[in-house]
Amino acid sequence: MTAEVAGSEHLLEVRGVSKGFPGVRALHEMHLTLRHGEVLALVGENGAGKSTLMKLLSGIYTADAGEFWLAGRPLSVSGPKDALEQGISIIHQEFNLMPHLTVAQNIFIGREPRVAGFLSDREQNRRAAELLDRLGLPLKPRQVVGNLTVARQQMVEIAKALSYDARVLIMDEPTAALNDAEVSTLHDLIRRFRSPETGVIYISHRMDELKAISDRVTVIRDGEYVDTVDTRATSMPEVISLMVGRTLTSEARPQGVRADRETVLEVEGLCTKDLLKDVGFDLRKGEILGFAGLMGAGRTEVARALVGADKMSAGTVRLRGRQVRIHNPAEAARHRIGYLSEDRKNLGLLLEQDVASNIAISSVAERFTTFGFVDFKAMRERAKEMVRTLGIKTPSVQQTTKNLSGGNQQKVVIAKWLVKDCDILIFDEPTRGIDVGAKEEIYRLLNDLAEQGKSIVMISSELPEVLRMSHRIVVMTEGRVSGVLDSDEATQESVMHLATLRPDENLRDAAELGLVDESVLASAVPGAGDDRKDPDQ
Amino acid sequence: MTTLDATTGQAAPSGWAAGLKDRLQQLLAFASLIVIFGFFSVASSSFFTYGNVTNILFSTVVIGTLALGTTFVIITGGIDLSIGTGMALCAVMSGVFITNMGIAVPLGVLLTLLFGGLIGLVNGFNVSVLRLPPFIATLAMMLVAQGLALVISHSAPIYFTKDPGYVKISTGSIFGVNFPNAVLVLLVAVVVSVVLLNKTILGRYTYSIGSNEEATALSGINVRRWKIVIYTLAGLFIGLAGVMISARLGSAQPATGMGYELQAIAAVVIGGTSLAGGKGSVVGTVIGALIISVLNNGLQIMSIPQEWQNVVLGLVILVAVYADMIRKKEA
Ligand SMILES: Nc1ncnc2c1ncn2[C@@H]1O[C@H](COP(=O)(O)OP(=O)(O)OP(=O)(O)O)[C@@H](O)[C@H]1O
Numbered sequence A: 001m002t003a004e005v006a007g008s009e010h011l012l013e014v015r016g017v018s019k020g021f022p023g024v025r026a027l028h029e030m031h032l033t034l035r036h037g038e039v040l041a042l043v044g045e046n047g048a049g050k051s052t053l054m055k056l057l058s059g060i061y062t063a064d065a066g067e068f069w070l071a072g073r074p075l076s077v078s079g080p081k082d083a084l085e086q087g088i089s090i091i092h093q094e095f096n097l098m099p100h101l102t103v104a105q106n107i108f109i110g111r112e113p114r115v116a117g118f119l120s121d122r123e124q125n126r127r128a129a130e131l132l133d134r135l136g137l138p139l140k141p142r143q144v145v146g147n148l149t150v151a152r153q154q155m156v157e158i159a160k161a162l163s164y165d166a167r168v169l170i171m172d173e174p175t176a177a178l179n180d181a182e183v184s185t186l187h188d189l190i191r192r193f194r195s196p197e198t199g200v201i202y203i204s205h206r207m208d209e210l211k212a213i214s215d216r217v218t219v220i221r222d223g224e225y226v227d228t229v230d231t232r233a234t235s236m237p238e239v240i241s242l243m244v245g246r247t248l249t250s251e252a253r254p255q256g257v258r259a260d261r262e263t264v265l266e267v268e269g270l271c272t273k274d275l276l277k278d279v280g281f282d283l284r285k286g287e288i289l290g291f292a293g294l295m296g297a298g299r300t301e302v303a304r305a306l307v308g309a310d311k312m313s314a315g316t317v318r319l320r321g322r323q324v325r326i327h328n329p330a331e332a333a334r335h336r337i338g339y340l341s342e343d344r345k346n347l348g349l350l351l352e353q354d355v356a357s358n359i360a361i362s363s364v365a366e367r368f369t370t371f372g373f374v375d376f377k378a379m380r381e382r383a384k385e386m387v388r389t390l391g392i393k394t395p396s397v398q399q400t401t402k403n404l405s406g407g408n409q410q411k412v413v414i415a416k417w418l419v420k421d422c423d424i425l426i427f428d429e430p431t432r433g434i435d436v437g438a439k440e441e442i443y444r445l446l447n448d449l450a451e452q453g454k455s456i457v458m459i460s461s462e463l464p465e466v467l468r469m470s471h472r473i474v475v476m477t478e479g480r481v482s483g484v485l486d487s488d489e490a491t492q493e494s495v496m497h498l499a500t501l502r503p504d505e506n507l508r509d510a511a512e513l514g515l516v517d518e519s520v521l522a523s524a525v526p527g528a529g530d531d532r533k534d535p536d537q
Numbered sequence B: 001m002t003t004l005d006a007t008t009g010q011a012a013p014s015g016w017a018a019g020l021k022d023r024l025q026q027l028l029a030f031a032s033l034i035v036i037f038g039f040f041s042v043a044s045s046s047f048f049t050y051g052n053v054t055n056i057l058f059s060t061v062v063i064g065t066l067a068l069g070t071t072f073v074i075i076t077g078g079i080d081l082s083i084g085t086g087m088a089l090c091a092v093m094s095g096v097f098i099t100n101m102g103i104a105v106p107l108g109v110l111l112t113l114l115f116g117g118l119i120g121l122v123n124g125f126n127v128s129v130l131r132l133p134p135f136i137a138t139l140a141m142m143l144v145a146q147g148l149a150l151v152i153s154h155s156a157p158i159y160f161t162k163d164p165g166y167v168k169i170s171t172g173s174i175f176g177v178n179f180p181n182a183v184l185v186l187l188v189a190v191v192v193s194v195v196l197l198n199k200t201i202l203g204r205y206t207y208s209i210g211s212n213e214e215a216t217a218l219s220g221i222n223v224r225r226w227k228i229v230i231y232t233l234a235g236l237f238i239g240l241a242g243v244m245i246s247a248r249l250g251s252a253q254p255a256t257g258m259g260y261e262l263q264a265i266a267a268v269v270i271g272g273t274s275l276a277g278g279k280g281s282v283v284g285t286v287i288g289a290l291i292i293s294v295l296n297n298g299l300q301i302m303s304i305p306q307e308w309q310n311v312v313l314g315l316v317i318l319v320a321v322y323a324d325m326i327r328k329k330e331a
């Protein structure tokens, strides 16, 4: 596949584009082509330059060299608004919503319907309702975006992007925060958007969805073009080896259920005001305990209540047999419980600080101080070590964290908790936005930690990951624990079955319930019911 | 979409429920106002009299006007410290235009408003083009304005004796004795602010910038330009406050002004506007301004020394903001 083919056969063309930042060569003579009517997947490791390319296309950055062509004509974009006007619509990797505004206000920001010069909220809500209806999204125009779940916020982003008359729709990891059912809704939307006049560039680290949605896959590595392949004619391992430049072999997987090990954490009757009802489970030494469930099932809430970030309204927590009451995350840390939040940008990182400070922040008091003075050298050394182990792509540990790519920021958060010596680690969506190679690295580290006798709670929406990594799996639904499975009895089907159980099953109209359950199962687990395949193999 | 309805948890409060919550907040502020007012009426016989209530209204006009403009700035997540001394500078300029240069009152007033706008424009330029933090940019302007006011007036008050019409802007009454023009001016300013904030794109972008500036920019909105517009608008309110205070006093006092900015910001905050940006309301600000003037006035009437008045005011701000936070946490 060469990029020399010119002409309007291509909807969008990138030719020899380079972009550098101080100390970083983000893109070097990059090229790619997007054909009319296709979905082109763009893949590459964290920091490969994917988001940078998209930011060039939306006019947020200016290229150092190279050119863009749209439908056979040179394209120059002066800024986000200009990009939108020229038909390029982007969903960025980080959320870009105004939390205080309503769904309709967010969708129509910048082109509010006006009557005689004044805003017409009625007209705006009407149009938004129409749009949401057409897209089949379960949102209401007047809902305040900040009150929505992460998944629904993502839907607002999607609705906003599709509401423009876009020719090129670019999605930078749109599914990182979605569960399988929501992913398939998104894919439906993309298929409906696709027409001979339009095209989609789709960035994702979830290899399984590339097969489902893309026509071709362009691989980039270290800011350079590697290859473009036909999705149907390739296998995912092939794509992955193009991406990382080698074949991935490690298939880390913990062995054996450790029923013999002592219990370090027991939770009983945990309730919160909003969601959790009578949650109970126990965690053993050296165990990886997976938490599965649909978005909003209450897994994050369990973690937050445990570390005292949210208030428990009832329940007891026993730590190594002793009952404890944890009021805030600092207390949790004193009990050597660490919590890696799912919301990295707001809760996990000091974006304006450098990488070293971020990695050391939780442990600086106990590890990097002598007589109250911070030992910056030791701190930086330890940070450098973590940067090496996790393969964090950054020119130095003194780089401002804000400037790292999304996946590399996530790695910094993980490094922070690995540096701190915790006995119990709660990881909430630890591999969200992380590339396949680094994922393996993190799995390996989790295994090592468990082997050393640490206990790990892993909350994840990626079922294969939970199935592969956990000794046992706690499945939650609507704020309750609906079942605990041993790793040898857990399958995609058994987990999904528990995850979609409704506690008040009997009270509901049976027909309606049947419909709900079936559609969830069908869209979440391809071929559920007819093809019982064991993920252990 | 049954699938999605079944899978996505927590429902958000619908529009009207959220609206009710906001209104509750204002109602509570309003209730505190009534309580404070009631307290002073009982505590001092000279508080609830025609003359004194008029006094309260006059001082509300000045603080309220300043607070209105600041509300916009604070909703964007910014701050404007230059409004107090800026007001003094505008008052002096009004004196220069009308007394010293003999310009007719309507034109003189217009020029003063525009001069206030110019102060805001410079603030806006410094904040959005030079990207100075609003706190620093307007702190500098606060000092510059105070200095200029003293320099231009040679540190002496300028009297509006030549043109008695000027004073009428504040104390006159076009509807009869019971309704001073100053209050009318404030009412008009409030209505204009309500419309701007709720019914125009200016208002929408004010909230939007405060809620998430980067996202607003990525939505194709020229955030820099709108910030200049918003600071300039706040400047126009500074100009208006300058006119109102000098008309009320019959003179421009160059050395006053310092301290008004804090009272105005306090009014905005008591009214429920978040210093972090993204939320706030004009009605809240008006109630906040009333609370501040009632407190100032009531404490004075009860002959509580100025120092203690400040202590009380500080405590009220603490309580108001803390109560607001508790309410939000529980919601
Ligand atoms: N504003 C910036 N300043 C300095 N370096 C930057 C900046 N933006 C990006 N970079 C660097 O450019 C490189 C490419 O980043 P980019 O965000 O494009 O990666 P990505 O492929 O999107 O990765 P991910 O999968 O983690 O999102 C990274 O090394 C990143 O650290």
Ligand SMILES: [Mg+2]
Residues within 6 Å of the ligand: A050, A051, A052, A093, A172, A405, A406, A407
């Ligand atoms: Mg990226």
